[in-house]
Amino acid sequence: MRPSDSTAVVARAKAGDVQAFETLFRDHHVRVHNLAYSILGDRTEAEDVTQRAFVKAWEELPRLREVAAFAGWLNRIAANLARDVARSRAARKVPANHSEPTGDKADQGLLAEERDAQVHRAIGSLPEHQREVVIMYHLQGVPVQEVAEQLGIAQGTVLSRLARGREALRRKLAPYVEQ
Amino acid sequence: MNAKRCDETRELLADFDAGLLDERRADEVTAHAAECEACGAELAALKRTAALLDATEPARPSRDLWPGVAQKLAPRQPSRTWWGIPRPAQMRLALQVATIVLLILALTVILPLHWDQGPAVSLPHAVDDDAALFGHWYAQASLTSGLGNVQALSLIAATQPPEAAP
Numbered sequence: 401m402r403p404s405d406s407t408a409v410v411a412r413a414k415a416g417d418v419q420a421f422e423t424l425f426r427d428h429h430v431r432v433h434n435l436a437y438s439i440l441g442d443r444t445e446a447e448d449v450t451q452r453a454f455v456k457a458w459e460e461l462p463r464l465r466e467v468a469a470f471a472g473w474l475n476r477i478a479a480n481l482a483r484d485v486a487r488s489r490a491a492r493k494v495p496a497n498h499s500e501p502t503g504d505k506a507d508q509g510l511l512a513e514e515r516d517a518q519v520h521r522a523i524g525s526l527p528e529h530q531r532e533v534v535i536m537y538h539l540q541g542v543p544v545q546e547v548a549e550q551l552g553i554a555q556g557t558v559l560s561r562l563a564r565g566r567e568a569l570r571r572k573l574a575p576y577v578e579q
Numbered sequence: 580m581n582a583k584r585c586d587e588t589r590e591l592l593a594d595f596d597a598g599l600l601d602e603r604r605a606d607e608v609t610a611h612a613a614e615c616e617a618c619g620a621e622l623a624a625l626k627r628t629a630a631l632l633d634a635t636e637p638a639r640p641s642r643d644l645w646p647g648v649a650q651k652l653a654p655r656q657p658s659r660t661w662w663g664i665p666r667p668a669q670m671r672l673a674l675q676v677a678t679i680v681l682l683i684l685a686l687t688v689i690l691p692l693h694w695d696q697g698p699a700v701s702l703p704h705a706v707d708d709d710a711a712l713f714g715h716w717y718a719q720a721s722l723t724s725g726l727g728n729v730q731a732l733s734l735i736a737a738t739q740p741p742e743a744a745p
Contacts, residue, residue, distance in 0.1 A: 416655030425645055430637055437638040447640050454648045462655070519635045538632035556599070563597035570628040577627040579620075 406550070410467040413458075421461075425454055428471060432478045434535045438524030439482040440489075441517075449485060453478035469552035475532045515576060522572040530565035533558050584611060588618045596625050 406427070412420035432453055437446035456477050464473055523534055532551065536542040537558070544562075548555045570577055588611045594600050595608045612619045 418649070418652060421652070422645060422649070425648060429644060430639060433640050433644075434637050443638065443641060446638065447642070447644055450640065451644050451647045451651075454644075455651045458648075458652050458655075515631075516635050519631065520638060523632075534632065535637070538629070539635060539637040541633075559597045559599050560594075563593040563599060566596065566625060566628050566632070567593040569632065570625050573628060573631060574624075576631055577624045579623070579627075 406470070407467050410461075410464075410470045414461045414464065414467065421454075421458055424470070428474055429454070431471075431532075431535055431540055432474060434520075434539055435475055435478050435532065436482040438520050438531060438535065439479065440486055441521055441524065445485055445489075446482070449478060449482045453481050456481070466552060468549070471536075471550035472532070472552055475528075475551075479528055518576070519569075519573065522569050525572065526565050526568060530561050530568070533561045534565045534569070537562055585615060585618055588612065588615070589621060592618070592622050592625055596622065596629070 406424075409420045409423050413424055429450055433446050433450045436449040436453070437443060440446050440449065453474065457474050460477070464470065466473075523531055523539075526534065533547055536547045536550070537544065542550070544555055544558050548558045551558070588608055591600060591604065591608050592612075595605055600608065608622075612622045
């Protein structure tokens with residue numbers, strides 16, 4: 401979706417158009433789910449947070465001034481909700497139900513699944529501003545220019561955050577990237 | 580290999596990999612990484628990190644989450660009803676402004692007026708009457724005779740009616 405189209409859709413949703421809001425949901429829910437998953441490490445909790453984030457976004461949307469910064473604003477809502485869930489879980493001392501593979505580690509599918517889970521956890525440990533650009537650029541394949549437009553930041557800022565994020569992830573994922 | 584040069588290069592590798600360096604510095608990093616095995620390996624690890632991230636599948640929800648969202652969306656109020664009454668959010672703002680204006684009015688106009696009246700002191704009737712009579716005489720004497728205070732007071736004392744005498 402072109403950014404101008406996206407801005408128009410946000411404006412329509414802001415005015416109460418549920419169909420436009422569903423379009424936004426379809427465009428952004430995978431990213432929101434990944435953000436929540438990277439923080440929580442649990443797919444079921446991440447799905448719950450994703451739904452709650454969109455319901456909250458619908459309620460708060462009339463107060464959003466910069467419709468062009470919708471994606472970043474939505475990310476913050478989702479990240480705050482996910483952190484609340486993580487805090488509540490920590491207070492109850494419930495361990496995260498990480499979706500770790502079990503069984504024969506020689507199985508390539510399971511190894512890939514385990515590696516992906518490790519990558520998601522590593523991404524979840526990044527500062528929020530790095531995490532969102534890493535998810536958008538690397539996991540979702542959104543070009544730098546579009547990441548910048550969706551988050552309302554400069555392209556140089558996106559590149560800088562990507563550089564810092566990758567630098568941190570290179571250390572966290574050392575077993576996978578060192579030869 | 581110069582350790583200082585390696586440290587400087589390592590600090591620039593992530594920016595180099597992201598294409599953030601100017602041409603001169605990028606050339607320096609390229610040249611150093613080509614001749615220094617450790618820095619070259621570090622740069623390769625950074626590139627493999629990016630490749631690993633690119634190859635990682637985004638976590639996808641196990642089901643369609645939209646129906647669960649849709650059923651919780653409250654209908655949005657239109658910005659203004661057809662007969663022109665502002666929507667609730669605007670109404671709330673108007674009420675807040677009106678409350679503040681009323682408070683300011685109360686503090687600046689109504690309360691000072693009330694205070695100007697002073698406390699209601701109820702004097703005994705006799706004292707009150709005497710004071711009024713005295714005031715009347717004093718004022719009359721001052722204004723009509725052109726006398727000073729002392730003379731006016733003397734005049735009042737001399738002309739006091741018998742019913743007002745103590």
